[in-house]
Amino acid sequence: MSYYPASIRKLIAQLSRLPGIGEKTAERLAMHLLKAPPKEADALAAALVEMREKARLCSECNGLSDSPLCRICADPGRDQTTLCVVEQPAEMVAIERAGAFSGRYHILQGTLSPMNGVGPEDIRIRELMERIRRGGITEVVLATGTSVEGEATASYLAECLAPHNIRVTRIASGVPIGGDLKFVDPVTLKRAMEVRHAF
Secondary structure: OOOOOHHHHHHHHHHOOOOOOOHHHHHHHHHHHHHOOHHHHHHHHHHHHHHHHHOEEOOOOOOEEOOOOOOOOOOOOOOOOEEEEEOOHHHHHHHHHHOOOOOEEEEOOOOOEHHHOEOHHHOOHHHHHHHHHHOOOOEEEEOOOOOHHHHHHHHHHHHHHOOOOOEEEEOOOOOOOOOOHHHOOHHHHHHHHHOOOOO
C-alpha cells in the first residue's frame, strides 16, 4: 500500500476499518471512488456527513431515526398494543422486511452478558419497563436471538414482565424452510421438537 499517494493510503486505511472490509476490498473501493465521476464521490461524502449529523435513536423505541420519533413509532396505523423486543435495529429491519409484524418495537441495544460485564442497567430494559407501566400494551413478543445471551435476555425479560397483566410470547425457532433434517444442528433440532405445534 506504501506505493499509493498519502491521500489514497489514508482512504484505504479508513475503509479497511469498516466491519467486513479487508485491505484488498478497501483498495478496490478506493480505486472505484478515484475513477468515479466527482458527483458520485461527493454524494457519498455528503451522505456520510448527513448521517452523522441527523441519525439518532428514536425517543420511544431506540431505533434509528432522523427525527425524534422513527417512522414506525410515528405511524398511527401500527398496532399499539403489541410490542416486539429485539436486540438491535438490524433485527427490527429484518422483521419489517418479512412483513409479519404490525405492532411496535423496543430495541434493547444489546443483550445481557455477565461474562462481558453487561447487566440489566447496561441495555434498555428500564425504558421497556417504563413503556409497560404506561399501559396500553397487551402483548410483548420476545424476539432476541437464540444465542446464550439472547436466551438469557429473553428469560430475564419474561421474569420482569411476569407481574404485569400482559401476554409474553417468544418467537419460534427451529428447522428453516427447505432445511434438510440431517444437516440441522442438534440444538436447533431439539428446539424445533420442543416448540412443535398442531398441523
